[in-house]
Amino acid sequence: MKMEVVNKQLHIGKIEITGVASSSIVLVGDTEVMTLSSISDTPPEAVTVGPIVPLASIR
Amino acid sequence: LAEWEGELVLARQTRVSQVGELLMASMQTSSIVFIGDNVVIDAYLKAIAVQREVANFYDDEGNFADYRVFSQSIPEPDPEPEVEFAVDNCESCIQVDRMNVVSMADSAVVQIGSTRLVSGEARIKQFRQLLSGEVSRIPPSPSAVAAARRLAPIAAKKALEM
Numbered sequence: 646m647k648m649e650v651v652n653k654q655l656h657i658g659k660i661e662i663t664g665v666a667s668s669s670i671v672l673v674g675d676t677e678v679m680t681l682s683s684i685s686d687t688p689p690e691a692v693t694v695g696p697i698v699p700l701a702s703i704r
Numbered sequence: 705l706a707e708w709e710g711e712l713v714l715a716r717q718t719r720v721s722q723v724g725e726l727l728m729a730s731m732q733t734s735s736i737v738f739i740g741d742n743v744v745i746d747a748y749l750k751a752i753a754v755q756r757e758v759a760n761f762y763d764d765e766g767n768f769a770d771y772r773v774f775s776q777s778i779p780e781p782d783p784e785p786e787v788e789f790a791v792d793n794c795e796s797c798i799q800v801d802r803m804n805v806v807s808m809a810d811s812a813v814v815q816i817g818s819t820r821l822v823s824g825e826a827r828i829k830q831f832r833q834l835l836s837g838e839v840s841r842i843p844p845s846p847s848a849v850a851a852a853r854r855l856a857p858i859a860a861k862k863a864l865e866m
Contacts, residue, residue, distance in 0.1 A: 647788045652719060656799040663856045665735075665805060665812040668747060668824030673800055675718040675818040680781065683810070686773040687830040694834045699762040700754065701770060 712743050718818035720797040726816070727804045729855055735808040738815040747811035747824040750774050754831045771829045778825065806856050 665671055667683040718741065728737060734749040752766045768774045805814060810826045844852075844864075852860035 646785055648790070650789075650791045652791065652793045652796055654796050654799075657801070659802045660800060660804070662803075662805045663807070663859055665808045665814060667810045667828070668749070668812065668826040670745075670813040670815070670822060670824065671805070672813075672819070672822075673723060673798055673803075673816045674721045674741075676822055677820045678784070679822040681822070681824040682778045683824075683826040683828075684773055684776070684778060685826075685828045685830065686771070691830055692832040692834065694836060697756055697758060697760050697833050697835070699760075700752065700766045700831070702764045703767045703769075 714741060714743055714818075714820070717791050717793060719793050721816050721818070722797055722799045723803055723816045724801045725803065727802075728808070728814075729806045731808045733809050734811045736811075736813045736815075737808075738813065739817060741817045741819070742815075743820050745813055745815070745819055745822045745824070747813055747826075749811035749825070750827045751810065752829050752831070754833065756833045757835045773829050774827050 660671075662671065667685065668681045669683075670679070670681065731737065733751060734747065736745070736747060738745070750768060752768070752771070754766075808814065810828065811824055813822070813824065849860075849864060852864070
């Protein structure tokens with residue numbers, strides 16, 4: 646495959662971002678390779694109702 | 705990083721990035737703001753997030769080894785096909801007058817400048833611990849409302865008018 650890119654003038658007035666999270670990127674520039682991944686685990690059993698119990702520690 | 709050894713050379717054909725003004729309100733948990741060029745960004749985060757109805761700080765809590773989310777493999781994209789890539793930047797630059805970022809979290813990156821290889825991974829396990837099924841809504845203080853409106857007008861409008 647052959648790809649040819651011609652970059653002409655790029656001028657942006659204003660960028661407004663509320664949040665960048667969980668291995669996301671905002672890039673004002675050039676790059677070659679990007680590999681971004683994120684896994685978040687919130688199963689129903691992660692919600693407990695009742696007395697507050699600490700999570701098991703390493704020891 | 706080892707597999708990139710020998711490739712750690714700045715990209716040759718990049719443009720200059722110009723940002724007039726950058727406003728950042730908050731950064732947390734392994735986030736990066738980078739101004740300038742670099743070759744590799746390797747951002748990695750693992751976190752156990754516990755939200756409790758009553759803040760209760762135990763000094764020694766949690767074990768990453770107990771949760772599969774921290775060890776399970778993440779599928780990788782297929783290896784890139786051989787691409788013959790040519791770029792003509794016409795001696796142009798990237799200009800941004802103003803940039804306003806309210807928050808960054810969990811191995812997020814904001815970069816003004818060029819890079820070559822970006823790799824990011826975030827693994828988060830969430831917990832919610834409530835005392836009862838009911839969650840009381842305490843009205844926020846006027847100063848908190850004003851701060852929320854100033855920092856994130858759209859999000860604040862949605863949250864406060866609920």
